[in-house]
Amino acid sequence: MSMSRDEVFTKVKDVLVDALGVDDDEVSEEATLTGDLGAESIDFLDIVFRLEKTFEIKIPRGELFPDDIMNNAEYVENGRMTEKGMSTLKAAMPHADFSDFEKDPDVSKMSDLFTVKTIVNYVESKTAA
Amino acid sequence: MRWIWIDKFTDFQSGTRATAIKNVSLAEEHLHDHFAAWQVMPASLIVEGMAQTAGILVGEARDFAEKVILAKVKKAVFHREVRPGDQLQYDASIEQVTPEAAMTEGRVTCNGEAIAEIDIVFSHIDNNMSGLVFPEENFVFTEDFKSLLTAYNVSSKRA
Numbered sequence: 001m002s003m004s005r006d007e008v009f010t011k012v013k014d015v016l017v018d019a020l021g022v023d024d025d026e027v028s029e030e031a032t033l034t035g036d037l038g039a040e041s042i043d044f045l046d047i048v049f050r051l052e053k054t055f056e057i058k059i060p061r062g063e064l065f066p067d068d069i070m071n072n073a074e075y076v077e078n079g080r081m082t083e084k085g086m087s088t089l090k091a092a093m094p095h096a097d098f099s100d101f102e103k104d105p106d107v108s109k110m111s112d113l114f115t116v117k118t119i120v121n122y123v124e125s126k127t128a129a
Numbered sequence: 130m131r132w133i134w135i136d137k138f139t140d141f142q143s144g145t146r147a148t149a150i151k152n153v154s155l156a157e158e159h160l161h162d163h164f165a166a167w168q169v170m171p172a173s174l175i176v177e178g179m180a181q182t183a184g185i186l187v188g189e190a191r192d193f194a195e196k197v198i199l200a201k202v203k204k205a206v207f208h209r210e211v212r213p214g215d216q217l218q219y220d221a222s223i224e225q226v227t228p229e230a231a232m233t234e235g236r237v238t239c240n241g242e243a244i245a246e247i248d249i250v251f252s253h254i255d256n257n258m259s260g261l262v263f264p265e266e267n268f269v270f271t272e273d274f275k276s277l278l279t280a281y282n283v284s285s286k287r288a
Contacts (some may be wrong), residue, residue, distance in 0.1 A: 041257075045252070
């Protein structure tokens with residue numbers, strides 16, 4: 001199954017509109033799930049379920065949203081992600097854009113890694129396989 | 130008053146789907162406040178009936194080992210009012226169960242007439258909530274709920 005990026009984005013947008021009750025025009029590629037679209041923890045499970053169904057893919061736990069790394073206290077020092085944590089997280093999330101987070105690895109800003117684009121990139125990598 | 134918003138299961142297919150019924154009666158105190166001159170079952174309690182039907186279905190699928198908590202009402206659409214004397218039929222089916230959560234789809238009807246569509250996300254809270262620890266005993270599935278499965282000898286076959 002090969003889909004254009006636009007097609008993937010449109011379907012991801014539909015998933016987010018349904019899962020989060022947001023308007024179409026709020027869902028841009030840059031929008032963050034938590035900050036801009038108001039997603040809460042349970043919404044991430046819902047989003048994963050819906051993506052699996054919409055794209056007929058399997059999303060292993062922790063692959064799209066690696067909460068096991070993000071919640072690992074070993075990787076945090078004074079509220080900031082350590083270098084080791086950063087490289088582990090980057091390896092686990094090739095679909096995310098780390099340019100802002102690397103400049104200021106304040107863990108409270110970690111959720112900004114989850115943008116609409118992060119999901120689109122992830123789905124593209126799964127459907128291209 | 131006991132917090133049980135279904136009267137009995139009429140069908141129970143383990144891990145797949147379940148049907149329960151609820152008889153709405155003027156003996157229910159709250160109906161006289163909702164509303165005095167025109168009694169209507171609150172829509173929130175129709176959601177609760179579905180949450181109990183679907184929640185027991187999800188709980189039984191893992192032998193009641195998980196604490197199953199309603200996490201999100203994905204969809205709740207209502208087509209008409211429910212009044213005393215109505216018998217509601219709740220049809221719930223499992224869309225997906227994982228170690229952390231479950232999703233269910235549900236329809237509510239009365240004599241075949243559409244009343245509501247209610248889809249729910251349940252959380253298995255011991256495997257969620259960032260490692261928060263909950264009491265060991267399963268406070269969700271009390272005997273009141275489990276007895277719904279045994280009282281009428283509804284078959285609980287493994288699919």
